[in-house]
Amino acid sequence: MSIWKSRKAQDIIEGEAYRRTHPDYVVETARVLAIRQDAFGIPHVRYMVRYERRAQKVLEDGPRILSLAAFASHYHEPATA
Numbered sequence: 001m002s003i004w005k006s007r008k009a010q011d012i013i014e015g016e017a018y019r020r021t022h023p024d025y026v027v028e029t030a031r032v033l034a035i036r037q038d039a040f041g042i043p044h045v046r047y048m049v050r051y052e053r054r055a056q057k058v059l060e061d062g063p064r065i066l067s068l069a070a071f072a073s074h075y076h077e078p079a080t081a
Contacts, residue, residue: 012045012068018075027052030075033063043068 012018012032019029034046048062066074 012072017079018071019077019079020075021077025053028075029079030071031079032071035068045071047071 012035014032014035017029017031019027021027029050029052030047031050032045032047035043036046037043044065045068046063046065048060049064051059051061
């Protein structure tokens with residue numbers, strides 16, 4: 001298990017990018033636009049997502065929203081510049 005699997009929600013920072021690699025080698029990178037609480041006090045992440053695969057076209061989508069906990073469990077590796 002990677003050390004990134006234990007990423008905690010408080011480690012997610014606005015303006016930073018995080019990624020995950022799918023079994024088919026598609027790299028999904030999420031750039032955090034904002035972290036805000038909803039009316040019930042649950043924090044959510046607003047982010048843009050980018051999909052890349054070697055020698056293929058890049059696809060970008062968003063903005064999207066996930067709860068902070070779900071975002072932290074999906075994107076457990078910081079993206080390097």
